[in-house]
Amino acid sequence: MPSSWRSWHRPLLVLAALMAGAAVVSAAGVVLDGRTLVGSPIWLKPFKFAVSLMIYGLSLAWMLSLSTRARRTGWWAGTVVAVASVIEMVILIAQVIRGRRSHFNLETELDETLFSVMGNTIVVLWVSSLLIAVLLFRSELADRASAWALRLGAALALIGAALGFLMTMPTSDQLAAEKRGERVDTLGAHSVGVPDDGPSMPLTGWSTTGGDLRIPHFFGMHALQLLPLLLLALLLLAPRLPRLRDEGVRLRLILTAAGGYSGLLALLTWQALRGQPLHRPDAATLTALAAILLTTAVAARLSLRPSPARTRAPSPTPAPEPLPDREPAP
Incomplete structure (x- = not known):
């Protein structure tokens, strides 16, 4: 199962390195930037995404080194995952710098466009990951x-x-607002x-209500x-x-x-x-x-x-060789 890191997928290793750097920058932002967004430190989301994508990239880079089928196809699929992840992270950090939400945001035309691009990159990333999974199922x-x-x-x-x-x-609230003809941002x-900006767990930001x-x-x-x-x-x-x-x-x-x-x-x-x-x-x-x-x-x-021992069919007993004919004694 182990493999030399030299055979790991290089673009995904580059992705992991970039995400490690993004995690450091985001962690510094959490400490130094006092802004909050949707009830959490504004740099917390890019920090979590960077750590998650770093681990994901390393995992796929290793798994592709073990694949024995359509290795060139696997290389391209891994490269697409790496590029899509970088695009996702660039938009997320850009929105943090602007002080805007990256997900679910339709407030302005630019926000809506960026959210749409993020959604499309996630679809591309998922399809590429599916292809890698298929190659793993086919590998021996x-x-x-x-x-x-x-x-x-x-x-x-x-x-x-x-x-x-x-x-x-x-x-349901967003659907109701649309039915009333109100603008939904x-x-x-x-x-x-419950609303997204309600009470939440530390670090994860998961809702507690x-x-x-x-x-x-x-x-x-x-x-x-x-x-x-x-x-x-x-x-x-x-x-x-x-x-x-x-x-x-x-x-x-x-x-x-x-x-x-x-x-x-x-x-x-x-x-x-x-x-x-x-x-x-x-x-x-x-x-x-x-x-x-x-x-x-x-x-x-x-x-x-314990697994049952594999029983082997008994080997057939060889037939005895006929004795050589003897000359009658004189």
């Missing part, structure tokens, strides 16, 4: 557990990224059931890193835990983890869409969570059973 790796950790991590990350499009849908929202679609979006996208990290942990523990030396056991644990992750992603999405804060789950949410955790724990316990 010697270790099946490693192969499925990469494939399912990429698939769940695509689902998490797609959940971001739910934020661009108009809210905001289209979409992070929060469900209503649902927040950024939570499943974040959780889903980072399956791209978490499932391969789980596989790496299993490989590191294998010398001490003989059961994990069995490739079949590792594969079943990865499939179990992916199933549990999918259940939690669905639960977080359901919770957010019902306008429920993450830290205040109701009885229905807690019941669903308990069912997911119990099912995953049972499946993990069953996954630890």
Whole structure:
């Protein structure tokens, strides 16, 4: 599963380096610039985006080095992801400098154009990531557990990224204003059931009074890193835990983890869409969570059973060779 960093996708490595620099600049902005926007420090959003895109770029750069199919196509797909991410970040920082919202902003013609460009770049980025995931599904790796950790991590990350499009849908208040013929200068929202500028968690900015679609979006996208990290942990523990030396056991644990992750992603999405804060789950949410955790724990316990030994068909017993004829004694 490991590969030399020299074989990693170069444009995505450049993206990661640029985003590391953007994260440093944004962190300085959080400390030095006292402006706020939608209830948060104005530089907090570019900081979070820079860190997320840095991790995303490094992950894809590594995964493309493991792909064995259509490598040239994979190179171009990775390059498109890198370029689209840079465009997204440039617009986001430009809007911060202007003191304007980057997302959902229709206040002026320029704001609307920039938001439209950001939406289109996200679509291009998602389609390119989908192509990379397809190449990973078609690639053959010697270790099946490693192969499925990469494939399912990429698939769940695509689902998490797609959940971001739910934020661009108009809210009920925005639809009502449009029906009344009023000008709407905001289209979409992070929060469900409450305004975006309401009370929120520190650092993440997630709403503490209503649902927040950024939570499943974040959780889903980072399956791209978490499932391969789980596989790496299993490989590191294998010398001490003989059961994990069995490739079949590792594969079943990865499939179990992916199933549990999918259940939690669905639960977080359901919770957010019902306008429920993450830290205040109701009885229905807690019941669903308990069912997911119990099912995953049972499946993990069953996954630890040793793989059945492959039985080989008994080799046919060779027929005895005939004894040589003997000359009669004189």
